[in-house]
Amino acid sequence: MSLGFARPADLPSLTPESDGPVRFTLDETVAIVEDLVRIADGLRHDDREVDAFLIDLVVNRILERAFGGDR
Amino acid sequence: MSQVEAHPEVDEAKQRLIEAEEEYQRARADDYVARLIRDSVIVDAHRAGLSSRAISELVGDIGQPNVVRARRRAVSRREVVPEGLLSPADALRQSGLSPRAFILAVRAGSLATVEVPGAARAFRVEDVARLRSAS
Numbered sequence: 519m520s521l522g523f524a525r526p527a528d529l530p531s532l533t534p535e536s537d538g539p540v541r542f543t544l545d546e547t548v549a550i551v552e553d554l555v556r557i558a559d560g561l562r563h564d565d566r567e568v569d570a571f572l573i574d575l576v577v578n579r580i581l582e583r584a585f586g587g588d589r
Numbered sequence: 590m591s592q593v594e595a596h597p598e599v600d601e602a603k604q605r606l607i608e609a610e611e612e613y614q615r616a617r618a619d620d621y622v623a624r625l626i627r628d629s630v631i632v633d634a635h636r637a638g639l640s641s642r643a644i645s646e647l648v649g650d651i652g653q654p655n656v657v658r659a660r661r662r663a664v665s666r667r668e669v670v671p672e673g674l675l676s677p678a679d680a681l682r683q684s685g686l687s688p689r690a691f692i693l694a695v696r697a698g699s700l701a702t703v704e705v706p707g708a709a710r711a712f713r714v715e716d717v718a719r720l721r722s723a724s
Binding site: 548552566568578582584586 | 628641644648676678679681682687695
């Protein structure tokens with residue numbers, strides 16, 4: 519079944535058996551963080567503070583990973 | 590031996606200062622840890638099916654538009670937060686840097702992280718402000 523989008527050829531697919539870590543490049547991580555921060559700021563602007571807060575928690579987790587180290 | 594070290598009262602004052610600073614730093618970290626614990630409980634509640642509205646009715650300082658608006662008038666999100674420590678997301682915002690520059694600054698050690706219990710990292714407001722003014 520097609521999901522309607524193409525996977526870049528150089529990215530490995532995740533099989534159902536895969537339970538290892540999913541790794542993103544720095545570029546991908548930066549793009550994800552930028553999108554999430556923009557979404558959180560928009561939610562906060564609309565006074566949806568809890569939703570913005572939950573998005574921020576995701577950003578925190580991603581940034582923690584991006585900083586490196588054993589965490 | 591220097592003149593300062595020769596005076597017991599100076600050493601005592603210095604020791605009191607060190608202890609007070611340690612206590613101050615510990616209190617700030619404790620505040621941050623308390624916030625992290627509450628954060629995780631909020632996430633659990635959300636995953637358990639509580640709506641954002643229901644959560645906002647139970648949690649004191651977020652999700653109340655009037656309170657939020659009042660707080661924004663009083664203290665901009667860009668300014669100092671009471672705990673003195675910032676989460677990675679808030680530090681990113683306050684740094685004024687792009688996410689890439691922010692991540693690289695942390696990796697390079699240009700922006701120091703504060704180790705807090707629970708394998709979490711935080712940032713000092715003054716460090717982030719210094720980085721912002723330097724960039």
